[in-house]
Amino acid sequence: MYQTQSEAKNAAIGLLARREHSRKELRDKLAGRCEEVDLEAVLDDLARNGYQSDQRFTESFIRMRAGQGQGWVKIRFELQRKGIDNELVAAVSEAAEIDWFALAQEMYQRKYRTGLDRSDYKERAKRMRFMAQRGFTSEQISYAIESASEWE
Known part of the structure; x- marks a missing residue:
């Protein structure tokens, strides 16, 4: 149980050190342990300081899944489940230039x-x-x- 924003932020940074996470993923993972902490403020601070980026997460996710041989329909569905909005998904997929x-x-x-x-x-x-x-x-x-x- 995280009592302060600092503890919650350190936990989130630990998660982000392992791999990129979407904002929704981080919120879901930290929500159960941060009942008294303003989690949105922590997530805003992480995004502002460049620790968490949905853009970077989406680019990484598309590259990884395409490398595993998965098609666009499945990748787009998984990104939507992870809380990435459709406009960002479309922009990143065009930039990826995957055939x-x-x-x-x-x-x-x-x-x-x-x-x-x-x-x-x-x-x-x-x-x-x-x-x-x-x-x-x-x-x-x-x-x-x-x-x-x-x-x-």
Whole structure:
């Protein structure tokens, strides 16, 4: 239980030292331990001093998740859950300049090394579900499947 703003701020800095956090994440993590502390003032102070930045968090998160092979739909959903507003997400995603079609193609080829028989609709649906769960759009999935069949 943190009694002062200083203790809450030190705890938040400790969390931020491990990885970037969104403002909402920090608030959620500290809320249970800071009942008597003005948590919004602590978070404002961290943002003002550059310790916490939703912009930096969003850039880092998008880079990390794209590096893990996740698609834009899933990344955007996770960022919304973490309290990042849509305008910031859109701005950062444009600046990231990630080719989601190429990423979908890479993930598809990494997962499925064997060809897909065009008459096997069950297998095609299975592969499409896998890619959709990774967060790719139907256009990106179709592109990945079609480009993989060209390589065969």
